[in-house]
Amino acid sequence: MEAQEIYSRLERQFAGQVSDFKGEVKxxxxxxxxxxxxxxxxxxxxxxDLRFEVLSDLTALDWPKEEKIxxxxxxxxxxxxxxxxxxxxxxxxxxxxATVESVWKVANWLEREVYDLFGVIFEGHxxxxxxMLPEDWVGYxxxxxxxxxxxxxxxxxxxxxLVEKLLR
Amino acid sequence: MVLRFVVKTDGExxxxxxxxxxxxxxxxxxxxEKVTWHGYVPYTDRADYLAAMFANxxxxxxxxxxxxxxxxxxxxxxxxxxxxxxxxxxxxxAVGTFGQDIGAMTPFVHALRERETINNLMEEICGARLTYxxxxxxxxxxxxxxxxxxxxAEFLDxxxxxxxxxxxxxxxxxxxxxxxxxxxxxxxxxxxSYNLVGPNLRGSGIKWxxxxxxxxxxxxxxxxxxxxGSGHIGKLGDSYDRYWVxxxxxxxxxxxxxxxxxxxxKGPAIAKVPRKFKPAAGECYARVEAPRxxxxxxxxxxxxxxxYRVRIRTxxxxxxxxxxxxxxxxxxxxxxxxxxxLDVDAPEIDx
Numbered sequence: 201m202e203a204q205e206i207y208s209r210l211e212r213q214f215a216g217q218v219s220d221f222k223g224e225v226k227x228x229x230x231x232x233x234x235x236x237x238x239x240x241x242x243x244x245x246x247x248x249d250l251r252f253e254v255l256s257d258l259t260a261l262d263w264p265k266e267e268k269i270x271x272x273x274x275x276x277x278x279x280x281x282x283x284x285x286x287x288x289x290x291x292x293x294x295x296x297x298a299t300v301e302s303v304w305k306v307a308n309w310l311e312r313e314v315y316d317l318f319g320v321i322f323e324g325h326x327x328x329x330x331x332m333l334p335e336d337w338v339g340y341x342x343x344x345x346x347x348x349x350x351x352x353x354x355x356x357x358x359x360x361x362l363v364e365k366l367l368r
Numbered sequence: 369m370v371l372r373f374v375v376k377t378d379g380e381x382x383x384x385x386x387x388x389x390x391x392x393x394x395x396x397x398x399x400x401e402k403v404t405w406h407g408y409v410p411y412t413d414r415a416d417y418l419a420a421m422f423a424n425x426x427x428x429x430x431x432x433x434x435x436x437x438x439x440x441x442x443x444x445x446x447x448x449x450x451x452x453x454x455x456x457x458x459x460x461x462a463v464g465t466f467g468q469d470i471g472a473m474t475p476f477v478h479a480l481r482e483r484e485t486i487n488n489l490m491e492e493i494c495g496a497r498l499t500y501x502x503x504x505x506x507x508x509x510x511x512x513x514x515x516x517x518x519x520x521a522e523f524l525d526x527x528x529x530x531x532x533x534x535x536x537x538x539x540x541x542x543x544x545x546x547x548x549x550x551x552x553x554x555x556x557x558x559x560x561s562y563n564l565v566g567p568n569l570r571g572s573g574i575k576w577x578x579x580x581x582x583x584x585x586x587x588x589x590x591x592x593x594x595x596x597g598s599g600h601i602g603k604l605g606d607s608y609d610r611y612w613v614x615x616x617x618x619x620x621x622x623x624x625x626x627x628x629x630x631x632x633x634k635g636p637a638i639a640k641v642p643r644k645f646k647p648a649a650g651e652c653y654a655r656v657e658a659p660r661x662x663x664x665x666x667x668x669x670x671x672x673x674x675x676y677r678v679r680i681r682t683x684x685x686x687x688x689x690x691x692x693x694x695x696x697x698x699x700x701x702x703x704x705x706x707x708x709x710l711d712v713d714a715p716e717i718d719x
Contacts, residue, residue, distance in 0.1 A: 226433055226652040253560045257653070257664055257681040274653060274666070278560075278576050285653070306563040309689040317397075332390040332718060341398055342677075 201249060201282050203228030209250070213243055227274075229285035234297050237288055241303045244275055244284070252277045252284070255300070258310035260318040262292075262343045269295045269318060269343075290320065299325040317342040370714040371707070373691075377700060385695035385703055387688050392718040400678030405431050405645040406505060408675065413499035415680050416716040418461060421447075421454040422658035423680070424503035429584065430654035430667040431505045435647035442635045443507025444586045449520065449628050450493055450502055450512075452621040456527070457486040458659035459614045459621075466611060466708040467538050470547050475538040482530055485523055492516045505645060507638030517629055524622050531618055539615060548611060549602025552694045552706040559605070562690040565683040566661020567617065568710055571597040571610035578657040590627050592620045607709035614711070646673055660684050660711055684716040 207221045207230050218240070220231040232240050244252040257274040273286040290297060299322040301307045309331065311322040316330040319340035330337065338349050348357050370391045376384040396415055400408050412427045413420040425447055432439060464479025487497040493512055494502035502509050538544055554564065559572040569576060577594040579587040595616030597609030649671040655664050661683030670676040687710040695703050 225650060254563045256563065256662070257666060257679070259666060259679045259681075261668060261677055272666070274664070278574065278581075281581060304563065305558075305561040305693075306686050306689060309685065313685075330390075332393040334390075341395060 201280060203282075203284055206250065206282070206284050209247070210240065210243070214240060227283065227285050229272075229287055231287050231289065234288050234290060237286075238298050238300055238303065240286065241273075241300045245303055249280075250277065251279050253279065255304040255306055255310070256283075258300075258307060258314065260314045260320055260342070262318065264292065264344045267292045269320060271295075271297060271314065271320060273300075295320040296323055297321075298323050301325060316340075319343065371712070373703070375695075375700070375703070380699050380701075382695045382698050382700060382703060385692055387691055389688060389714075389717050392715050394715075394719065396719045397678055397680060400675050402674065404673050405647070405675060406643070408678065409504060410499070410501045412680075413501055414715065415719050416658065416660070416663075416682065416684075416713055417498050418713055419454055419458040419659045420498060420500050421451045421502060422656050422663055424500065425451060425585075426654055426656040426658075426663050426665040426680075427667070427678070428503050428505050429656065430652050430665040431645070431647065433652045433654060434650055434667065434669050435505075435645065437506050437641055438639055439585075440507040440636050440639045441633055442511070443637045443639070445628050445632045446493075446508040446512050446637055447503055448586055448590075449625060449632075450490070450500070450508070452624050452628070453486050453489060453493075453520070454500075455621050455659050456618050457483045457490075459618050460486075462659070462708075462711040463534070463538070463611060463614055466711075467544070469704045469708040470544060472538060472541065472544060475534060478530075478534060478537065482527060485526075489516065489520055489523060492519070504638060504641075506641035507636070509638070511637040512632075517632070520625065521629055524625055528619070528622055531615065535615065539612070545601055545608065547702075547705055548608040548709065549606060551602070551607045551702050552698060552709065553603050554605040554690070554694065556605070558690065558693070562693075563686045564661070564690065565686065566657065566659065567613040568610055568661065568683070568687055570595065570613045571709075572605035573597050573599075573609075578655050578662055582655060584654075584656065586628075589631070590624050592624050595620065607705050610709045610711075644673060646671065658683065660687070660713060660716060680719055682716045682719065684710075684712040684714075687712050688717050 204223050210218045217233040217236040218230055222229055244250050252275040254276050256276045259272050261270040268289045269292050271288045276283045312331040314320050316332050339346050372388040374386045399411050412423040415423045460479040460483045464476040467475040491497050494500045554572050556572050559569050573596055575594055575596050580594055595613050601608045647669045651668040653666045655662050664681035666679040668677040
């Protein structure tokens with residue numbers, strides 16, 4: 201199914217909660233309201249014509265100028281061989297969204313990674329802990345304004361440039 | 369391998385095995401925002417150092433699609449030749465170490481011997497043995513010489529009987545079969561829900577290969593099969609099926625390589641690409657079929673000399689997340705078989 205058709209189906213089903221369809225780009229995407237995400241995901245998976253069996257990827261983008269964090273979902277359907285991208289805009293100072301773990305199990309780890317590196321809270325998640333970084337790490341590294349802490353556990357995270365070291 | 373599991377057991381039986389990852393996190397995605405487009409290619413090597421060629425290709429494909437760059441045709445052939453050689457090398461290591469995990473030492477040595485030959489060929493092609501940095505935006509770094517082509521053909525003739533030998537040595541081994549058949553079965557539903565990709569997905573009987581189904585590069589012109597698990601020894605989707613898919617894929621790669629060597633056209637290996645590479649603002653998601661399955665590069669450009677965001681989706685990451693579920697009720701020794709059969713690769717998990 202073409203992305204345009206997928207969008208119009210979603211628009212009929214979830215009037216007012218899906219918007220901003222971009223069809224002329226490489227991977228067509230649309231924007232979904234944050235509180236509708238679980239319902240939209242269930243619909244995408246279970247609808248007989250859509251059948252998005254897999255959540256290929258779940259990640260986020262940080263846009264400090266627009267004061268928002270975008271959570272990006274990539275879906276793919278093996279049986280129908282089509283794809284769609286959903287984006288959800290969240291406020292940057294308090295990014296919170298419901299988990300889609302109940303729809304696809306893979307969301308568990310993908311959401312943990314987004315939580316770890318972007319600081320997005322996935323409400324209802326069964327095990328929301330940091331995954332790449334230590335539990336007591338400060339800050340969310342993939343945000344654009346991230347500044348590394350100077351030391352962690354007494355170990356410096358900075359290194360003098362090699363040339364300076366040689367000159368000393 | 370840098371893997372850690374927190375395992376709760378009742379005697380020999382596992383009740384919980386929680387993977388603790390992150391020991392190899394090198395923030396490759398963050399580095400992507402700090403270096404130029406051309407400059408990022410060597411970093412992608414490090415995402416999966418057992419199959420660096422595919423990460424190179426994934427990123428370059430994303431960049432090319434964003435900028436609308438046309439890839440040199442000979443370059444595409446060079447890419448596929450290098451990639452398929454790399455796939456054989458990666459699968460050899462996977463099945464070799466797998467045998468070793470189960471307790472068979474000899475097949476490991478045989479597998480590494482063949483992999484060594486491939487590494488020599490790779491060195492001839494691009495000057496590096498593991499972290500290639502061979503595929504560039506617009507084509508490949510260096511053309512493949514005719515002498516190298518004939519050496520690759522020689523290797524293929526030598527390698528095909530070796531697969532049979534390997535099967536006699538390991539695949540048909542009674543102990544090996546007993547250890548794997550029916551162990552850690554992944555159903556189709558689980559494989560989809562956990563988004564397993566590559567041989568792990570095909571082991572569960574789902575015929576899906578990006579090279580065939582979302583064709584890229586010159587794969588549509590090539591003739592090859594997509595092997596899937598059938599449960600011919602134990603149950604569909606067990607550890608043996610996943611192992612067997614890898615063995616069959618090596619044969620398919622040999623087939624692909626033979627065709628490529630025959631069809632290779634003359635011409636430049638790389639297209640003209642400006643040194644100041646600046647794709648227009650936009651985003652794209654490029655998928656390649658790596659040895660560990662669908663590797664996705666989600667790249668966002670904002671029109672500057674640096675990528676705005678590079679996201680690398682890897683097969684090992686999702687494969688790792690299913691281990692906790694599958695390990696319940698397994699024996700401790702079977703956990704090793706399960707991890708080996710999924711072919712998880714620590715650098716690829718952590719990036």
